[in-house]
Amino acid sequence: MKTIIEPFRIKTVEPIRMTTRAEREELLQAAGLNLFKLRSEDVLIDLLTDSGTSAMSAAQWSALMRGDESYAGAPSFYRFESAVRTQFGFKHVIPTHQGRAAEHLLFSLIAGPGDVIPSNTHFDTTRGNIEAVGAEAVDLPIAEARVPALEHPFKGNMDLASLKTLMAARSDDVPVVMMTLTNNAGGGQPASLENLRAVAAIARAHDTPLFIDGCRFAENAWFVKEREPAQQDRSVSDIVRDMFALADGMTMSAKKDAFANIGGWLALNDDALHERARARLILTEGFPTYGGLAGRDLEAIAQGLQEIVDEDYLRYRARTNAYIVERLDAMGVPVVKPPGGHAVFVDARAFLPHVPPLSYPGHALACALYEVGGIRSCEIGTVMFGRKPDGSEVPAAMDLVRLAMPRRVYTQSHADYVVEVFEEVKTMRESIGGLRITHEPEALRHFTATFERL
Numbered sequence: 001m002k003t004i005i006e007p008f009r010i011k012t013v014e015p016i017r018m019t020t021r022a023e024r025e026e027l028l029q030a031a032g033l034n035l036f037k038l039r040s041e042d043v044l045i046d047l048l049t050d051s052g053t054s055a056m057s058a059a060q061w062s063a064l065m066r067g068d069e070s071y072a073g074a075p076s077f078y079r080f081e082s083a084v085r086t087q088f089g090f091k092h093v094i095p096t097h098q099g100r101a102a103e104h105l106l107f108s109l110i111a112g113p114g115d116v117i118p119s120n121t122h123f124d125t126t127r128g129n130i131e132a133v134g135a136e137a138v139d140l141p142i143a144e145a146r147v148p149a150l151e152h153p154f155k156g157n158m159d160l161a162s163l164k165t166l167m168a169a170r171s172d173d174v175p176v177v178m179m180t181l182t183n184n185a186g187g188g189q190p191a192s193l194e195n196l197r198a199v200a201a202i203a204r205a206h207d208t209p210l211f212i213d214g215c216r217f218a219e220n221a222w223f224v225k226e227r228e229p230a231q232q233d234r235s236v237s238d239i240v241r242d243m244f245a246l247a248d249g250m251t252m253s254a255k256k257d258a259f260a261n262i263g264g265w266l267a268l269n270d271d272a273l274h275e276r277a278r279a280r281l282i283l284t285e286g287f288p289t290y291g292g293l294a295g296r297d298l299e300a301i302a303q304g305l306q307e308i309v310d311e312d313y314l315r316y317r318a319r320t321n322a323y324i325v326e327r328l329d330a331m332g333v334p335v336v337k338p339p340g341g342h343a344v345f346v347d348a349r350a351f352l353p354h355v356p357p358l359s360y361p362g363h364a365l366a367c368a369l370y371e372v373g374g375i376r377s378c379e380i381g382t383v384m385f386g387r388k389p390d391g392s393e394v395p396a397a398m399d400l401v402r403l404a405m406p407r408r409v410y411t412q413s414h415a416d417y418v419v420e421v422f423e424e425v426k427t428m429r430e431s432i433g434g435l436r437i438t439h440e441p442e443a444l445r446h447f448t449a450t451f452e453r454l
């Protein structure tokens with residue numbers, strides 16, 4: 001059959017509250033033109049993020065009841081630890097309340113002023129945590145990754161020549177090499193196993209550890225299976241094990257590819273670093289067998305990790321985004337190609353060429369999508385990345401709008417609706433103007449800044 005159906009049935013539903021365009025215009029104005037400040041009940045299709053928004057399975061809800069809330073040594077922890085170890089093979093597993101807490105633990109222990117940490121592309125919280133300890137976060141994506149319309153099977157790859165140059169010049173200042181799988185900020189694009197092997201070899205040649213930001217490891221492994229010739233007959237789980245066998249550790253947000261609503265972990269092999277991380281964990285997150293989570297959360301993650309590598313799920317997951325990208329592309333809306341694993345990315349700089357980057361075309365488009373159709377999306381561009389640590393403001397590499405797909409939440413008619421909203425927005429695009437920021441916090445400004453129209 002040609003139709004790839006949702007490989008699940010719906011047992012519990014959440015109503016969507018309908019709103020009018022006039023209501024939404026008022027609500028957005030009251031929110032300072034920042035979509036993060038809207039109430040979720042005022043949103044029709046919430047594609048702000050795929051983080052923590054997954055629908056849990058019946059098996060996960062059952063596992064919650066088994067959650068043991070003992071302060072120390074709960075069986076829920078051991079089930080969680082075993083699920084992470086089985087999938088990824090690391091010796092030590094430290095639960096954290098979400099991914100950024102794992103990042104904070106890692107970077108606060110191994111990095112400081114004068115250090116530089118390369119990645120294919122750091123995500124915003126990763127970059128934020130690196131900069132917060134005074135180190136420098138450097139993105140080294142392949143050149144193809146910066147051209148939204150260009151088709152390439154592995155736009156999440158690291159540029160190996162740039163990594164070699166950096167390591168040759170400054171390896172003493174590089175405490176860790178990072179790879180983000182998939183590359184969220186770069187369009188949800190995967191890295192190949194071949195590229196990961198080459199990155200690991202360069203890091204190893206300089207005795208530098210390699211850590212994977214593994215938030216979307218299953219989607220990355222699915223694309224490896226689909227697109228990397230040598231991997232097509234292998235199971236996703238085997239590919240996952242191969243990917244992580246190349247690394248010395250990982251940071252993880254269980255709110256992504258573990259189907260959980262909260263949680264994360266830091267996993268690693270180094271005994272001494274584990275000791276130090278555990279001590280810091282007790283200070284900031286909690287005892288090492290719960291790390292800021294409830295026992296029931298650990299159970300939901302352990303079960304979710306088994307479900308996320310299901311290949312029927314991953315085939316449907318990839319198809320959801322491909323379907324929307326194909327239809328937007330056919331309509332002439334500039335999209336990042338090929339489709340990413342967790343989201344559809346629209347090239348707002350190309351869609352609104354009359355809005356200069358420092359007037360935030362991505363944010364302007366995101367506001368229009370909400371007003372016209374009640375869709376909440378997220379700018380990944382100059383609002384998110386334009387403010388530099390020295391206070392200057394420069395255009396980001398790209399101005400994208402991300403429509404992130406919550407896992408197992410929306411159906412095909414929701415996708416058709418999203419496409420229809422774009423048809424409407426396209427007819428009025430010349431009338432969409434830029435914005436300016438009226439208030440911004442010191443760091444991660446996109447979450448709380450307020451805007452006004454120019």
Ligand SMILES: *Cc1c(COP(=O)(O)O)cnc(C)c1O
Binds near residue numbers: 126
């Ligand atoms: C979400 C995300 C993080 C941070 O995880 P949180 O659970 O949101 O703290 C880090 N890296 C990437 C690639 C992510 O997508």
